Amino acid sequence: SSKRPRGHMLNCLLNHFDRQSYNMTNMSIFDTVSVFRSMNTFMDASIDVYISNNKYDATLNIPEEEKEEDWFRRLDFELHMESAGYAEDGDSNDDGFGELETNTEDDDHTGEAPTVEDVDPPKDEDEETDFAQEIIAINSILSRCCYLLCSANLQIQVVCCETILSGFRSLGKVGSFRKKLRGESASNPLLPAIAEFWPSIVARLRSASTSLVSVNRITRSDLLSIRHVMATDQEEGPSKASLQVLISKLIMIISELCCGSDGFFVDRFEN
DSSP states (O other), X not given: XXXXXXXHHHHHHHHHHHHHTTTOOHHHHHHHHHHHHHHHHHHHHHHHHHHHHHTTOTTOOOOHHHHHHHHHHHHHHHHHHHGGGGOTTOOTTOOTTGGGXXXXXXXXXXXXXXXXXXXXXXXXXXXXXXXXXXXXXXXXXHHHHHHHTTOSOHHHHXXXXXXXXXXXXXXXXXXXXXXXXXXXXXXXXXXXXXXXXXXXXXXXXXXXXXXXXXXXXXXXXXXXXXXXXXXXTTOOSOOHHHHHHHHHHHHHHHHXXXXXXXXXXXXXXXX
């Protein structure tokens, strides 16, 4: 595992999703996004530990290998160990993404969101390189989850919202940490993420709100029709409770963006 490239397992999962998303079942998509959510949770915890250990050290004298590769190496190891859970025969050496390791250089990634290895962190000494790999990984996950917000399955939409919320929260922590170290001139990775992903979020919020209004609208004739009441129980459309859960998750995202963007998102949302 230690000899694999940084973020190997994450890249395999991203590539697998990009290639198979049109053919994946709702259950497969839900499981994939759940793994994305777990990755974001892991990175968020790593960021918390890093900030806690370095909040009084403005020089950030951390070994380069530990700073850039430690969390990727640990995440790679944990995912490699857990991948055995997908094999019915219990073979822990069976890598579920093994087939993706060949001929990756010949693949055409045109139109696909970047993976961790597609985007190099800034190398200029004047650029802020702290958390560079985490930011790339989080944005890669956010792009997939925002794409899946258009899914017809509300459970997938909800878990995507939870993953997006976790990613935005982590980016906000990085921005706050940089600001404390370098002042107002420090860059906040949450701001470009808002600009890129907000259109998908607000579109889903409007759509879900419209659907909830439709579910709540019952005419007089509907109330008098026993047949309609019986048919309602058989409908496959979104339920009122499910839409309310989705909208609450979207509102939580908005709340996080308002708190973590130093007024940037408040102005954008009001306008």
